[in-house]
Amino acid sequence: xxxxxxxxxxxxxxxxxxxxxxxxxxxxxxxxxxxxxxxxxxxxxxxxxxxxxxxxxxxxxxxxxxxxxxxxxxxxxxxxxxxxxxxxxxxxxxxxxxxxxxxxxxxxxxxxxxxxxxxxxxxxxxxxxxxxxxxxxxxxxxxxxxxxxxxxxxxxxxxxxxxxxxxxxxxxxxxxxxxxxxxxxxxxxxxxxxxxxxxxxxxxxxxxxxxxxxxxxxxxxxxxxxxxxxxxxxxxxxxxxxxxxxxxxxxxxxxxxxxxxxxxxxxxxxxxxxxxxxxxxxxxxxxxxxxxxxxxxxxxxxxxxxxxxxxxxxxxxxx
Amino acid sequence: xxxxxxxxxxxxxxxxxxxxxxxxxxxxxxxxxxxxxxxxxxxxxxxxxxxxxxxxxxxxxxxxxxxxxxxxxxxxxxxxxxxxxxxxxxxxxxxxxxxxxxxxxxxxxxxxxxxxxxxxxxxxxxxxxxxxxxxxxxxxxxxxxxxxxxxxxxxxxxxxxxxxxxxxxxxxxxxxxxxxxxxxxxxxxxxxxxxxxxxxxxxxxxxxxxxxxxxxxxxxxxxxxxxxxxxxxxxxxxxxxxxxxx
Ligand SMILES: Cc1cc2nc3c(=O)[nH]c(=O)nc-3n(C[C@H](O)[C@H](O)[C@H](O)COP(=O)(O)OP(=O)(O)OC[C@H]3O[C@@H](n4cnc5c(N)ncnc54)[C@H](O)[C@@H]3O)c2cc1C
Ligand SMILES: Nc1ncnc2c1ncn2[C@@H]1O[C@H](COP(=O)(O)O)[C@@H](O)[C@H]1O
Numbered sequence: 333x334x335x336x337x338x339x340x341x342x343x344x345x346x347x348x349x350x351x352x353x354x355x356x357x358x359x360x361x362x363x364x365x366x367x368x369x370x371x372x373x374x375x376x377x378x379x380x381x382x383x384x385x386x387x388x389x390x391x392x393x394x395x396x397x398x399x400x401x402x403x404x405x406x407x408x409x410x411x412x413x414x415x416x417x418x419x420x421x422x423x424x425x426x427x428x429x430x431x432x433x434x435x436x437x438x439x440x441x442x443x444x445x446x447x448x449x450x451x452x453x454x455x456x457x458x459x460x461x462x463x464x465x466x467x468x469x470x471x472x473x474x475x476x477x478x479x480x481x482x483x484x485x486x487x488x489x490x491x492x493x494x495x496x497x498x499x500x501x502x503x504x505x506x507x508x509x510x511x512x513x514x515x516x517x518x519x520x521x522x523x524x525x526x527x528x529x530x531x532x533x534x535x536x537x538x539x540x541x542x543x544x545x546x547x548x549x550x551x552x553x554x555x556x557x558x559x560x561x562x563x564x565x566x567x568x569x570x571x572x573x574x575x576x577x578x579x580x581x582x583x584x585x586x587x588x589x590x591x592x593x594x595x596x597x598x599x600x601x602x603x604x605x606x607x608x609x610x611x612x613x614x615x616x617x618x619x620x621x622x623x624x625x626x627x628x629x630x631x632x633x634x635x636x637x638x639x640x641x642x643x644x645x646x647x648x649x650x651x
Numbered sequence: 652x653x654x655x656x657x658x659x660x661x662x663x664x665x666x667x668x669x670x671x672x673x674x675x676x677x678x679x680x681x682x683x684x685x686x687x688x689x690x691x692x693x694x695x696x697x698x699x700x701x702x703x704x705x706x707x708x709x710x711x712x713x714x715x716x717x718x719x720x721x722x723x724x725x726x727x728x729x730x731x732x733x734x735x736x737x738x739x740x741x742x743x744x745x746x747x748x749x750x751x752x753x754x755x756x757x758x759x760x761x762x763x764x765x766x767x768x769x770x771x772x773x774x775x776x777x778x779x780x781x782x783x784x785x786x787x788x789x790x791x792x793x794x795x796x797x798x799x800x801x802x803x804x805x806x807x808x809x810x811x812x813x814x815x816x817x818x819x820x821x822x823x824x825x826x827x828x829x830x831x832x833x834x835x836x837x838x839x840x841x842x843x844x845x846x847x848x849x850x851x852x853x854x855x856x857x858x859x860x861x862x863x864x865x866x867x868x869x870x871x872x873x874x875x876x877x878x879x880x881x882x883x884x885x886x887x888x889x890x891x892x893x894x895x896x897x
Contacts, residue, residue, distance in 0.1 A: 346810075400814075402779060402789045425775075427809040430825075431791035434779030437745065443861040444745060446776050460864070465772045469668040470677070471867040472772070478860040512788030513818045516804065520812035527811025533896070557897065575829070581664055581770065582688065582828055590896040601664050607869075611894040613886070614875070624875050629889060633880035645883035649891070 334360040335418035336386065337409050338369040339428060343376050348424050348530065350384050350492035352485050355451065356422050357385025357495065362454050363419070370412050371501075372397050372405060382499025384492050389501045390416070394508050400428055401511035406435035411506035413440060418480070420459070425484040426529070433484040442480035449486045449608075459483075467581055467604030487530060488587045488608075521576075524560075528579065531560035534588045534609075536579060538564035538602075540595020540616065540635055544572035549639045550594065556643050556650075562586065564596045580605035594635040598623025615639065652707035652798075654698045655760040656731065657751055657781070658690040660715060660722045661771040674865045686722040689766025689826060691729065696831035698764055699730035701798055707761075708732045712754060714747045716740060720849060727844035728836035734847070737854035745858035748780030754852070755785060761801070761820040767792055767827040775825070782823040790818055794829030 336356035338349050353369055360367035369386035371378045378389045390412055396404050409432065413421050421436055423429045425447045437444035450462040458477045465472045476483075521527060528534065535554040541547065547561075554561045561577060568578035579586055581604035591609035595616065596602060603626055606612070614627040615635050624630045631638050662668075663685045669678040685691075698709050711731040713719050716738060723734045737750045755763055763785075765778035775791075782789035794813065795806040801820045806813050808827055836844075878886045890897040 402782070402791070403786075406783065427792055427807070430775040431779050431789055434744065434748070434776045434781075435783040435789070438748070438780050438783035443858070444743075444776065444780075445861065446744075446774050463773075464869075465866075466662070466666070466668050467664075467770065467773065468869065469666075470670075471869060472863045473865050473867065474861065475864045476861055478858075512822065513790055513816050516815040516817050518809070518812065518814050520809070529810050590890065590894070604664070611890070611896045612872075613890070624877075626872060627875040628872065628894065629886060630875045630877045631880050631883075631886065632877060638880050638883070641880075641883045642886060645887045646897070648884070649887055 333365050333416055333418050334363065334367045334420045334422065335413050335416060336367060336369045336422045337432070338371050338381055338389075339424060340371060340373065340375045343374055345375070345381070346530065347492060348426065348487040351487065351490055352422055352424050353381050353384040353386055354493045355485050355490055358451055358490070359420060359422070360385070362452065365419070368416060370409060372408055378501050379498035382496050383494045385495055386499050388499050391501050391503045392506055393503060396508050396510055399511060399515040401513045402431035402435055403513075404508040404511045406432050406439060408506055408508045409436050410439040412504060415504065415506070421480070421482045423482070423484045425486045429484045433482055437482040440480045440482065441478070442482045443476035443478040444482045445474045445476060446484045447486050448483050449489045451490065452483070464608065467585070468607040486587070525554070525558055526560055528560050528562055528577070528584045528586055531586065532589045533557050533559035534562050534586060534590070535559045535592045536562035536564070536596060537567070537594045538596030539566055541567070541572070546636070547573070549636070549643070553592070553639055553643045556646050559590075559592070564602055593623060594639055596623060597621050598626060652701065652705040652762070653758065653760045654702065654707065654709045654762050654764065655755055655758060656690065656695045656698050656709060656711045656726070656764045657777065658695065658711050658713050658722065658726050659687045659766070659769045660684050660713070660719045661687045661769050664770065668868070670866050670868060674867060677866060684722065686725045687766050687769050689768060689770070691726065692833040693826035693828065693830035694764035694766050695726055695729050695731065696834050697796060697826060698762070699834070700831060702730070705798065710735060710758070712737070712751055714739060714741050714750045714854065723849055724844050725836075727847040728840045729834060730840070732847065734849040736849055736851050738851050739854040739856055741856060743858055743861045744774050744776035744780060745861060746856045748777045749784055749857045750854040751777070751781050752784035753854070755781070762803070763821070763823045765823065765825045767825050778823055778825040785823070788818050788822040790816060790822065791825045792827045793824050794827050796824070796830065
């Protein structure tokens with residue numbers, strides 16, 4: 333049995349969670365078994381996970397799970413996995429997943445692979461998974477041979493697939509202990525486009541912008557297509573843009589469908605955070621800019637001229 | 652305050668990755684190794700800052716062979732008091748975390764630091780595994796920490812924002828950008844680090860069932876398609892019809 337921990341954000345499932353349920357269904361099919369989803373806490377419409385491949389949803393309601401804590405959450409996930417005899421446990425590789433995956437693996441005495449980015453292959457009872465290493469400069473093929481396996485899946489690895497219909501929900505009581513970490517407050521960006529780690533479209537700019545006052549053309553382009561804005565590190569370091577926009581090796585790693593980079597040279601540390609993007613468009617006036625080698629489409633020209641023209645061209649197709 | 656900082660050795664960020672033995676191994680020829688930036692700039696420097704106000708000691712621990720001593724010395728130059736190296740070639744994060752836990756269980760540490768990830772295998776695994784082996788609270792992706800007595804208030808990255816949490820010592824923390832600023836050790840620090848002790852102990856590989864069977868290099872991009880700057884309509888058409896991303 334494949335158990336997918338379906339994290340909810342204030343009672344709702346993000347797209348990345350639906351992806352992991354679909355990933356779980358495909359893994360279960362490969363192994364000739366079923367895929368079960370686990371929900372911790374109250375969720376509107378948990379049965380919808382059936383559409384993405386879960387044969388049932390296990391729901392654990394416990395006051396101790398009101399706030400995220402890796403100890404209580406990993407106890408809950410591991411206990412359910414043991415009760416059901418799960419051979420594979422899947423999680424999302426996100427800010428809670430990085431605190432849970434390793435813990436659950438240790439609790440279950442399982443093998444562990446984190447940040448996997450393609451569907452597994454089966455070799456007898458062993459699973460073979462792929463993960464990018466060295467910030468995308470190489471790929472490792474990892475083999476998991478223990479009886480139990482814990483895997484966290486990177487966002488955008490596959491798309492959610494609606495294959496079935498709503499499934500039944502069963503509740504289960506498990507021992508979760510008490511939380512050592514108390515959440516005091518949350519400072520979330522509200523409204524606006526998706527946060528960078530989840531964004532499907534990203535418009536980014538670098539030192540070629542000359543100064544923060546020029547960002548209007550980048551924001552216009554981003555708003556036109558509903559993209560999230562990002563920037564290179566030096567631009568965040570000098571305070572032209574907020575730090576949470578900085579992408580790259582030391583910033584946020586992103587994997588959108590479309591990444592448009594204007595006035596960014598394409599240093600290796602920048603590429604490390606963006607080279608998993610499905611499609612990269614580079615706008616740079618220097619034909620030798622290294623970024624062109626990593627791009628799908630390139631425009632060699634002055635960004636102050638090209639970016640507004642691109643925005644206009646997109647608007648035209650929308651009207 | 653007794654602090655432990657877990658440090659790993661990684662190829663520097665500009666390293667060109669090449670495969671060896673038909674993809675069974677990575678070619679280490681010509682690779683320049685550094686102290687993992689997350690461990691150095693954020694975790695260790697924060698520990699040094701905290702020691703300056705709270706007193707106590709900082710130990711660094713590394714799981715690896717004698718070739719890691721150079722980066723361990725760097726950590727001592729930045730401000731750790733002593734070092735432990737568990738002498739083994741771990742094949743995966745589970746073995747690393749177990750070896751750290753075996754040492755740390757006896758150590759009575761108040762705060763155990765890890766980096767957000769090692770920049771070679773990008774696992775982000777060791778910290779959470781270590782916390783579980785020690786049955787301690789874990790705060791992942793910390794970007795700011797205030798400590799008062801045995802209580803720490805930590806800001807951590809979450810999707811699209813931050814979260815502030817409170818935790819009591821002892822606990823395990825992973826550090827990301829923001830936790831502290833890079834420090835360059837001066838000549839005196841470097842000289843005095845040579846006299847600081849590195850305690851080498853033997854360790855045992857505890858998990859062999861998770862392993863890397865081989866490596867691949869990513870398929871290179873087909874060459875870039877250059878678009879006439881005066882024809883943005885063409886770029887929009889390609890994004891819609893060819894790449895299907897708009
Ligand atoms: C350990 C380490 C970690 C790092 N981590 C990161 C990271 O996470 N993210 C990151 O981004 N960087 C990182 N860096 C920095 C990185 O090496 C580069 O210095 C940085 O990415 C360069 O930013 P940039 O491309 O904006 O600026 P530049 O390199 O100065 O490039 C500006 C580009 O704009 C172009 N340009 C100028 N004017 C115009 C115009 N009018 N029209 C069109 N194009 C124009 C130029 O041709 C040039 O290519 C790191 C460095 C180190 C050492
Ligand atoms: N061999 C090692 N020795 C000591 N600490 C390590 C080792 N490998 C990883 N770590 C620590 O665990 C963190 C996360 O590493 P990883 O799980 O490999 O991404 C690193 O930033 C280090 O703090």
